[in-house]
Amino acid sequence: MKKFSILFLALLFGKRMHAQELKTSSINNTPSSKSLFNPENKRNFSRKGDFYFHWGYNNSWYGKSDIRFQGPNYDFTLHDVAAHDRQSKLNWSYLNPSLITVPQYNIRVGYFIKDNYSISVGWDHMKYVMDIPQAVAITGTIGANITPENVSTGAMAGTYNGQTINVKENMLTYEHTDGFNYANVELERYDDIWVAPGGNTSLTLETGIGGGLMVPRTEAHLFGLGRNNHFSISGYGVSAKIGLKFYVWKHVYLQNSTKFGATNLTRVHTTGYDEFDKASQKINYIENLTVIGVQF
8 A cells, every 4th residue: 555655646746747847848938849860959949939030142043934015016025035133242333323233132021920930021132134135036016116206116127927036235125133023921931950959059941932022123125215114013923942041049040042933024114105115024033042140
């Protein structure tokens, strides 16, 4: 009977200690997930309820796309147009503000709705420049005089059905360099790959999906008529990303991610006569970004 009483008290004490541990873990909000490659270590804090902010630069690569130009007395499409990004350094010109150049950058603010999930809003400032000159196929019609200003098209006037032409600057320049802007909302998931013994330093895999609006500022010149247009909502985009986030310590991280995106620009400003002239295109891209961020 005495042995039974001792055993009963031991079980009761152990149960209470286990309940106390669970309660303490809940109060501390310590994550239950462990790192993939060293499961004996885990973070000593939870991300749930934290905000984060990061800023950095990007490179981008674009798939070939069709660009359709429409306006008074013309409606033609250039097929499989090649383009590239444009890297630049931050350059402030106090004498001529129009010469200010801004590099391709990313800015994002997010909130952890769970320890391993966050929702965020961001601005991806990419740049898109059509290769000039280049040979492309063309379909559609170009009148002898086009746009509201009746600009002469010279030898380019005609009806086309897949012929190859060499696009030069006297016919067209076309770029989203101020820029090819993607204003988006993303949902992200995080999985720890490695956690240092102290629990503050870690390497995390980030994956995510997103969608939003395309807000380019397009510079276009069609047969010499055009301008650097104002910012406008020209379409929409969707994206998916994967990357690595390295927490230098609990509140500071470095991150490199690759984003795969598809966009549909339905109304792009071209000559400056927005009510008459427009372009449209679908652009697929790959974007690689490197940022530094804080979590708080």
